[in-house]
Amino acid sequence: MQLLFGQLDPSRPTERILNGPTNEAWIDPWVAYLEELGVEFRPATPVRRFEVDGGQVAGLELADGNQVRSDEYVLAVPVEVAPEFVTPELARVAPELRRIDRLETAWMNGIQFYLREDVELTRGHQVYADAPWALTSISQRQFWTGCDLDERGPEEVAGVLSVIASDWDTPGIVYDKPARRCSREEIATEIWEQLKRHLDGPETRLTDGLLVDWFLDPALVEVGGASETRDETVEGVENRSPLLINTVGALRNRPPADVGVPNLTIASDYVRTNSDLASMESANEAGRRAANAICRRHGVRETARIWELEEPAVLEPFKHHDRIRYRLGLPHPGAVTQSLRRVTSRLGGRA
Numbered sequence: 001m002q003l004l005f006g007q008l009d010p011s012r013p014t015e016r017i018l019n020g021p022t023n024e025a026w027i028d029p030w031v032a033y034l035e036e037l038g039v040e041f042r043p044a045t046p047v048r049r050f051e052v053d054g055g056q057v058a059g060l061e062l063a064d065g066n067q068v069r070s071d072e073y074v075l076a077v078p079v080e081v082a083p084e085f086v087t088p089e090l091a092r093v094a095p096e097l098r099r100i101d102r103l104e105t106a107w108m109n110g111i112q113f114y115l116r117e118d119v120e121l122t123r124g125h126q127v128y129a130d131a132p133w134a135l136t137s138i139s140q141r142q143f144w145t146g147c148d149l150d151e152r153g154p155e156e157v158a159g160v161l162s163v164i165a166s167d168w169d170t171p172g173i174v175y176d177k178p179a180r181r182c183s184r185e186e187i188a189t190e191i192w193e194q195l196k197r198h199l200d201g202p203e204t205r206l207t208d209g210l211l212v213d214w215f216l217d218p219a220l221v222e223v224g225g226a227s228e229t230r231d232e233t234v235e236g237v238e239n240r241s242p243l244l245i246n247t248v249g250a251l252r253n254r255p256p257a258d259v260g261v262p263n264l265t266i267a268s269d270y271v272r273t274n275s276d277l278a279s280m281e282s283a284n285e286a287g288r289r290a291a292n293a294i295c296r297r298h299g300v301r302e303t304a305r306i307w308e309l310e311e312p313a314v315l316e317p318f319k320h321h322d323r324i325r326y327r328l329g330l331p332h333p334g335a336v337t338q339s340l341r342r343v344t345s346r347l348g349g350r351a
């Protein structure tokens with residue numbers, strides 16, 4: 001709904017895009033700002049576990065064995081990592097944390113193609129509706145106004161095309177294999193070919209001669225070898241960084257930022273926020289909610305602002321109707337139409 005508003009209202013931007021690579025445009029300045037305020041960062045320092053004592057976090061054990069003690073702890077690790085921190089003791093104090101491992105993830109990973117010429121395509125994102133691997137892309141250079149490509153990377157690179165693949169189960173057009181069964185090299189070749197097939201015609205926009213290099217998400221790690229359960233060799237990649245997807249009913253499995261432990265808050269995209277989409281927006285709101293909880297605990301009056309969703313009044317009667325049906329135990333009207341459609345198509349199939 002919020003995305004639609006942005007597209008229909010000419011006074012608002014349709015989508016917002018950073019004016020440089022994410023680290024340079026956003027993360028690095030933010031880190032510099034926080035350091036200026038006295039924050040000490042310890043990058044590449046994984047935490048192994050929480051120590052819980054007396055119903056609260058007593059300390060952290062780092063992967064190198066060192067201990068850390070603090071007044072407040074903020075858990076902000078990805079959804080597939082968080083359950084490792086939920087010890088039975090912690091779950092007893094904050095049962096909602098136990099439900100994080102019920103949240104579902106899917107694969108959505110990116111690749112960048114570095115091009116000899118800048119190919120702008122359109123001024124926004126592209127959706128390749130015909131690509132088996134559900135590709136989307138953006139031609140970066142037209143937006144990276146704050147970044148000089150000549151100062152970095154190989155000299156011949158003049159354009160950057162960022163592409164995301166969201167379907168890892170449908171066979172591709174070159175190797176006839178789903179993405180998760182391909183090697184990293186095959187994934188790059190396959191995505192490049194799917195892009196070319198879509199973009200080239202009637203005019204040619206991508207040619208092999210344009211491609212200087214590519215960079216695929218390092219979270220995709222090649223695996224190979226005999227399957228333990230079946231008599232076959234399983235090849236392809238595993239995804240060390242799957243993306244949270246908010247499925248029907250997932251809201252109740254998302255923990256609040258203030259989870260009821262006196263010195264622990266949660267600040268990740270799976271926290272119960274106003275956003276029903278794993279996004280930086282949701283992670284940001286979770287951070288704000290965690291900050292507010294900490295402020296409340298320490299008697300700080302000032303709070304970070306939280307934005308509510310805007311929904312048009314015209315939808316109110318439908319929502320009211322839906323609420324009544326729900327209370328009566330009746331299915332959603334959409335579900336009824338779906339099942340009717342299934343029945344009619346099954347009957348049609350028989351005929």
Ligand SMILES: Cc1cc2nc3c(=O)[nH]c(=O)nc-3n(C[C@H](O)[C@H](O)[C@H](O)COP(=O)(O)OP(=O)(O)OC[C@H]3O[C@@H](n4cnc5c(N)ncnc54)[C@H](O)[C@@H]3O)c2cc1C
Binds near residue numbers: 047108268270283
């Ligand atoms: C391909 C792709 C495209 C996307 N595009 C968009 C977009 O256009 N707009 C948008 O809003 N969102 C987008 N998203 C979603 C967005 O990136 C995430 O929702 C957001 O980054 C989540 O932020 P987070 O802080 O919750 O988690 P993360 O950004 O995943 O941060 C978690 C951190 O925890 C660290 N960590 C892991 N284990 C440990 C440990 N044991 N100890 C200490 N630290 C640890 C990780 O290294 C990481 O830095 C995209 C996601 C993907 C995968």
